[in-house]
Amino acid sequence: MENRCISKKRKAYMVLMRSLMLFSVGITCALVIFMIIYVLVNGLPNITWKLLSGKPNYIDGNIGILPDILNTLYIIVTALCIVIPIGVGAAVYLTEYASNKKLVSIIEYAAETLSGIPSIIYGLVGMLFFCQFLNMKTSLLAGALTLVIMNLPTVMRTTQESLKTVPQSYREGAFGLGAGKWRTIRTVVLPGCIDGVITGCILSIGRILGESAALLFTAGVAHVLNGFFESLSSSGSTLTVALYVYAKERGEFDVAFAIAAILMILTLLINFLAASVGWFFKKRRNT
Amino acid sequence: MKTKNRLFENTVHGVFLILGLITVGCVLLITIYLIVSGIPAICKIGFFEFLFGTEWASTAAEPSYGILPFILTSVYGTAGAVLIGVPIGILTAVYLAKIAPPKIKSVVTGAVGLLAGIPSVVYGLVGMLVLVPGIRTLFNVPDGASLLAAIIVLAVMILPSVINVSVTALEAVPKEYEYASLALGATPSETYFKVSVPAAKSGIVAAIVLGVGRAIGESMAVMMVSGNAVNMPSLFESVRFLTTAVASEMSYSSGLQQQALFSVALVLFLFIMLINATLNFFLKRNRGE
Numbered sequence: 389m390e391n392r393c394i395s396k397k398r399k400a401y402m403v404l405m406r407s408l409m410l411f412s413v414g415i416t417c418a419l420v421i422f423m424i425i426y427v428l429v430n431g432l433p434n435i436t437w438k439l440l441s442g443k444p445n446y447i448d449g450n451i452g453i454l455p456d457i458l459n460t461l462y463i464i465v466t467a468l469c470i471v472i473p474i475g476v477g478a479a480v481y482l483t484e485y486a487s488n489k490k491l492v493s494i495i496e497y498a499a500e501t502l503s504g505i506p507s508i509i510y511g512l513v514g515m516l517f518f519c520q521f522l523n524m525k526t527s528l529l530a531g532a533l534t535l536v537i538m539n540l541p542t543v544m545r546t547t548q549e550s551l552k553t554v555p556q557s558y559r560e561g562a563f564g565l566g567a568g569k570w571r572t573i574r575t576v577v578l579p580g581c582i583d584g585v586i587t588g589c590i591l592s593i594g595r596i597l598g599e600s601a602a603l604l605f606t607a608g609v610a611h612v613l614n615g616f617f618e619s620l621s622s623s624g625s626t627l628t629v630a631l632y633v634y635a636k637e638r639g640e641f642d643v644a645f646a647i648a649a650i651l652m653i654l655t656l657l658i659n660f661l662a663a664s665v666g667w668f669f670k671k672r673r674n675t
Numbered sequence: 676m677k678t679k680n681r682l683f684e685n686t687v688h689g690v691f692l693i694l695g696l697i698t699v700g701c702v703l704l705i706t707i708y709l710i711v712s713g714i715p716a717i718c719k720i721g722f723f724e725f726l727f728g729t730e731w732a733s734t735a736a737e738p739s740y741g742i743l744p745f746i747l748t749s750v751y752g753t754a755g756a757v758l759i760g761v762p763i764g765i766l767t768a769v770y771l772a773k774i775a776p777p778k779i780k781s782v783v784t785g786a787v788g789l790l791a792g793i794p795s796v797v798y799g800l801v802g803m804l805v806l807v808p809g810i811r812t813l814f815n816v817p818d819g820a821s822l823l824a825a826i827i828v829l830a831v832m833i834l835p836s837v838i839n840v841s842v843t844a845l846e847a848v849p850k851e852y853e854y855a856s857l858a859l860g861a862t863p864s865e866t867y868f869k870v871s872v873p874a875a876k877s878g879i880v881a882a883i884v885l886g887v888g889r890a891i892g893e894s895m896a897v898m899m900v901s902g903n904a905v906n907m908p909s910l911f912e913s914v915r916f917l918t919t920a921v922a923s924e925m926s927y928s929s930g931l932q933q934q935a936l937f938s939v940a941l942v943l944f945l946f947i948m949l950i951n952a953t954l955n956f957f958l959k960r961n962r963g964e
Binding site: 394398401402405406408409410411412413415416417419420421423424426427473474477478480481482484485486491494495497498499500501502504505506507508509510511512513515516517537540541544568569570594597598599600601604605628631632635636641644645648651652655656658659663 | 680683684687688690691692694695696697698699701702704705708709712762763764766767769770771774775783785786787788789790792793794795796797798799800801803804805831834838862863864865867868888891892893894895898899918921922925926937940943944947948950951954955
């Protein structure tokens, strides 16, 4: 009906805009599908047990990525152990304690600034401060600490958002029963923000997994098999850094694709987890 | 008992305050470190020779440190990525926010989230093996590792940020505006592009600025596809960005060369701070309205 009473020009505009939109959505979806399929098709056949369980050996030319997998795990665990208390603490301060509006806006502005700084600058400052000034050398610990700074805004924001959903009446109830501020936070507020902490964890893991530029100069590129505490003080590459080294500097594209496929699967998993955590807690809150 | 309690509460308060201030401390640490380590080289080389010098030969016998090629490459590369990525991003966002049925919307949103989560080295790898040979054969140039390849990779990488922020902005447009437009006889397409998009203007500008920030700060993916030779930017020529200049020489540099790299990082940092300030301005305006 509407088609009959509008001019040709407007009809053309309508058709044009609609097709441009569909075209754009098509491109976006095609890109995602292409990336997933291309990486998996080229990578999955190259994932072998030997690759996963071995370490690089220059004598027989064997390439194994077990050290890189372990380094990634170590760095994730270390970074999370440090970033979670700081991030949650900062969020609690902002929502529960802070009465000075100016201070709040300064802290929030700082967090926004941190999340906009490119990772190569984190890498550089991490190298200058942790590796050289604090004399940690190129080590996983220096890398983990650099990542802590990078992920601080993420954990802070997700925790803050979930703290805001804890009803004010809960806090008043706790105060009314005679609990002090800290007791209220410990028993009422913190349990309420568990979903924010978990979401923050998952997002941080995703970011750490994908990070390379910040780790290149802070954690280094060695592929040495080490225990947890030894490796914290020695250089080691994570999966992403290993991918870069194998692809760009050594031209081992099979290994690079195998790592890319592993990373792609982990990314899929993390996105799925983050979505389902959000969905789970939303459902629990509503019932 | 009471004073002990109060002491305890004050201690807890203090601990949380310190945790809150760590963020500010980190920002100060980064800023001060970059300024302190970046200024000396600029002084030694000379402000204008450094910023507007067209030749970078850090390892030559007579080294020259002019970073204009890096600056221009970063600017052109970012502009190119925005030129390609932003229209696609905004059109996708309008579709997602206004037209898409809920099921399609959730699938596409998930896909966009995935695009955001893919590590940059994976983009670099795919770019290296698909884009670079593709450009070489398609345009018949000796090497496909070029500014064009970097622009395309960057355009893909800024898509998710542009789409997500734009969708949020478009969804916040009051429904009444659209109803009024429709009631006046505008078609849905006209309503979305002539009413909703202008109403969400500052949010969409914020999305673009965020994309600019992402593009100018990206290093690894760009490093893998741009060839990394110091040239004045040209579409089919191997180029070096501000970020890749730092990344590619840092590991073996020393002395003045290393200091010059810190100065490059400082320039990059200033760009980012400028972009952040712009972003905050538009986000605040978006929230205020």
